[in-house]
Amino acid sequence: MTSPETTPAVQGKKKNLLIRRLRVVDLVFEVVDARCPVSSRSPLVRQLVKHKQQILILNKADLADPQATGRWLDYFAATGITAVAVDSRQGSGFRELWGHLAGYESELKKRLEEKGRLARELRTAVVGIPNTGKSSFLNRLVGRRTAATGDRPGITKGPQWVHLKGRISVLDTPGVLPPQIKEGDVFKLISIGAVDYIEYEPERVGEQIINFLEENYPENIAKYLGTSREGPLTLEILARHKNFILPEGMPDLHRTAGYLIKLFKNGKLGRVTFELPA
Numbered sequence: 001m002t003s004p005e006t007t008p009a010v011q012g013k014k015k016n017l018l019i020r021r022l023r024v025v026d027l028v029f030e031v032v033d034a035r036c037p038v039s040s041r042s043p044l045v046r047q048l049v050k051h052k053q054q055i056l057i058l059n060k061a062d063l064a065d066p067q068a069t070g071r072w073l074d075y076f077a078a079t080g081i082t083a084v085a086v087d088s089r090q091g092s093g094f095r096e097l098w099g100h101l102a103g104y105e106s107e108l109k110k111r112l113e114e115k116g117r118l119a120r121e122l123r124t125a126v127v128g129i130p131n132t133g134k135s136s137f138l139n140r141l142v143g144r145r146t147a148a149t150g151d152r153p154g155i156t157k158g159p160q161w162v163h164l165k166g167r168i169s170v171l172d173t174p175g176v177l178p179p180q181i182k183e184g185d186v187f188k189l190i191s192i193g194a195v196d197y198i199e200y201e202p203e204r205v206g207e208q209i210i211n212f213l214e215e216n217y218p219e220n221i222a223k224y225l226g227t228s229r230e231g232p233l234t235l236e237i238l239a240r241h242k243n244f245i246l247p248e249g250m251p252d253l254h255r256t257a258g259y260l261i262k263l264f265k266n267g268k269l270g271r272v273t274f275e276l277p278a
């Protein structure tokens with residue numbers, strides 16, 4: 001079923017509005033989930049930020065496998081993409097981010113001076129697919145600064161600029177972008193809460209999560225699910241272990257899958273990263 005908010009016409013309108021808002025922005029923070037920093041990028045971003053600078057924010061780094069995050073940072077550095085791993089809840093990684101921003105700010109100043117133009121603030125904006133932590137990131141960036149000022153004189157509605165430290169400002173509303181839904185990535189997007197599992201077969205997603213953990217983080221299964229390690233875990237075994245049994249005595253796989261997905265979303269299955277650089 002398609003809700004009115006997700007019809008192509010509405011999405012098209014939203015996209016155009018976002019493009020218009022981003023027109024005056026110099027630098028875009030794309031907030032992705034550090035647990036799957038590639039499949040949580042939006043295909044739209046490339047189109048939106050074609051001529052802009054970009055910083056990739058690997059958010060929720062506290063939920064990701066730290067070794068994997070290190071590999072991703074090396075990978076992005078090697079491909080010329082500025083990427084910073086952060087935890088927007090606790091604030092780690094933001095000191096490094098401010099260092100990058102100071103660099104971009106002085107670069108802009110130099111560029112404007114060379115062109116003989118007046119100095120102005122470095123304008124930034126936050127974008128990303130649902131639930132990656134865009135609002136948390138923005139709040140952390142803004143801190144207690146609440147002095148939002150109007151976009152342009154005479155316009156009272158629409159996004160506001162918040163002035164940050166130095167000569168940097170950020171749009172007060174993050175842009176929500178659609179995720180790229182590739183068949184093999186759906187279970188990751190569901191696990192990070194970017195896509196609603198109800199629209200997919202939860203049992204299949206549950207199996208995929210279990211298979212992924214079995215293959216990559218078997219120690220997390222024992223530690224966080226408390227099942228015995230006598231053979232590979234299945235959704236059915238987990239259902240029985242949790243006593244999720246239907247009145248007819250069959251294991252409730254639907255409920256078990258929902259339970260697993262919820263654990264994942266809340267980071268209760270340990271630190272895990274779904275994908276590694278090639």
Ligand SMILES: Nc1nc2c(ncn2[C@@H]2O[C@H](COP(=O)(O)OP(=O)(O)OP(=O)(O)O)[C@@H](O)[C@H]2O)c(=O)[nH]1
Pocket residue numbers: 059060061062063086087088089090128129130131132133134135136137174176267
């Ligand atoms: N552990 C952890 N949780 C985080 C982090 N950043 C955000 N969260 C949590 O992730 C959930 C979503 O965060 P939001 O900031 O609302 O994400 P959003 O991208 O603005 O979400 P939408 O506006 O719905 O697209 C919330 O429960 C946050 O508390 C982080 O760095 N680490």
Ligand SMILES: [Mg+2]
Pocket residue numbers: 134135136174
């Ligand atoms: Mg938000």
